[in-house]
Amino acid sequence: MSHNLIDRIDQRTRLAGHNRLALLLFRLGGRQLFGVNVFKVREVLRRPGLFQVPGVPADFAGVADVRGRSVPVLDLGRAIGHPERDRADAPGYLVVTEFNRSVQGYLVSEVERIVNIAVEDILPPPDSGAGSSYLTAVTRHGGELIQVIDVESVLAEISQARMDAELSGEYALPPGAPPMQVLVVDDSRVARQQIRRVLDQLGVGVTLLSDGRQALDHLLQVHAAGESPAQRYALVVSDIEMPAMDGYTLTTEIRRHPELADLFVLLHTSLSGVFNTSMVQSVGADAFVAKYNPHDLADHILARLREVADEAGGAFAGAALPG
Structure with a gap:
C-alpha cells in the first residue's frame, strides 16, 4: 500500500501550477474526514513501534525509526483535540511529513486515498473567533466534508516553536x-x-x-x-x-x-x-x-x-x- 501511495504522491505533486490541490485523506477516529496537502507528505506507513528519547516535548507520542532516521511522532487526533479520538482504537498509520527543513510523523487512525480537488472548491475555514485554528481550508469530495489541517500550525503549537525570532x-x-x-x-x-x-x-x-x-x-x-x-x-x-x-x-x-x-x-x-x-x-x-x-x-x-x-x-x- 505504502509504495503505491507514494508513487501517486509523486505524480500528484506535478499538479502544481495547474490550480489543482492534491489531498491525502485520513480519519482520526469517527466519521470526520481530514486532509493534508500531498506536497507535505513523504510517505505513509503502518504504525511502527515508538520509543522515548530525552528532549522530545511531552505532547509527542514518541520517536519512530523510519529508514534509519529518528522521526518525532505526534498523535494528531489528540493534538487537535478531535472529540472522537478517545473512542477510536490506537491510531493505525503514520503519515511522515517533510516541511520547514524537518521531518516529523503524525499518527492517524485510517488512511483513505488521495484526491485531486479543483481550487475553486476549496474554501477558507469558518471563522470561530478563536485566536488559533488547526484548519487551513475546508472542501467536499464525494459528498463528504473534508477539513484540511494546517500541520505546520499544529506542530508549532505543540512544540512551542518561537515565531518571534530576534534579528540582530x-x-x-x-x-x-x-x-x-x-x-x-x-x-x-x-x-x-x-x-x-x-x-x-x-x-x-x-x-x-x-x-x-x-x-x-x-x-x-x-x-x-x-x-x-x-x-x-x-x-x-x-x-x-x-x-x-x-x-x-x-x-x-x-x-x-x-x-x-x-x-x-x-x-x-x-x-x-x-x-x-x-x-x-x-x-x-x-x-x-x-x-x-x-x-x-x-x-x-x-x-x-x-x-x-x-x-x-x-x-x-x-x-x-x-x-
Whole structure:
C-alpha cells in the first residue's frame, strides 16, 4: 500500500501550477474526514513501534525509526483535540511529513486515498473567533466534508516553536531608507506571523493575504484604482502550496499581466527539492527561499529592498548587507 501511495504522491505533486490541490485523506477516529496537502507528505506507513528519547516535548507520542532516521511522532487526533479520538482504537498509520527543513510523523487512525480537488472548491475555514485554528481550508469530495489541517500550525503549537525570532541590529534598515511595503501571501497562520515578525523588525509595512487568488485580485484592484502595484510593493513574498491559487500560478498570472509584470516575486515554501527549483525558474519568480529561517528570509528581503532604494535614488546604496 505504502509504495503505491507514494508513487501517486509523486505524480500528484506535478499538479502544481495547474490550480489543482492534491489531498491525502485520513480519519482520526469517527466519521470526520481530514486532509493534508500531498506536497507535505513523504510517505505513509503502518504504525511502527515508538520509543522515548530525552528532549522530545511531552505532547509527542514518541520517536519512530523510519529508514534509519529518528522521526518525532505526534498523535494528531489528540493534538487537535478531535472529540472522537478517545473512542477510536490506537491510531493505525503514520503519515511522515517533510516541511520547514524537518521531518516529523503524525499518527492517524485510517488512511483513505488521495484526491485531486479543483481550487475553486476549496474554501477558507469558518471563522470561530478563536485566536488559533488547526484548519487551513475546508472542501467536499464525494459528498463528504473534508477539513484540511494546517500541520505546520499544529506542530508549532505543540512544540512551542518561537515565531518571534530576534534579528540582530545589523539587519535594521539604515536611517533615511524610503518607506516600503511588502505583500505576504500564505495560507498558514503560523507562516504569516513568522514573516510579519521579520518585516516588523525591518521596519517594513506589510499586507497579509491567505491565498494566491486573494493576492491577484488585490493587485488588480490596486491597478484599477490608478496606482502601480510595483510602486506600492517592493516585493511579493508568496507561499507555493496554497488553496484557491498556488504560488506558481500566482507568479504566472503576475507575469502575464502587463501592469503587474514588473513586481518582484520571492517564493517562500516549506518544501524543497529539484522539482520546486525548476518550477520557480519556469514560472518567472525572481527568487526562492526555503522555510523557515528568519535570517535567510531577512537576507533575501534586504537584498531586494536595497535594489529598490538604489532605483529610488540610493538612499542607502552604500549600506552593506549582513553576511
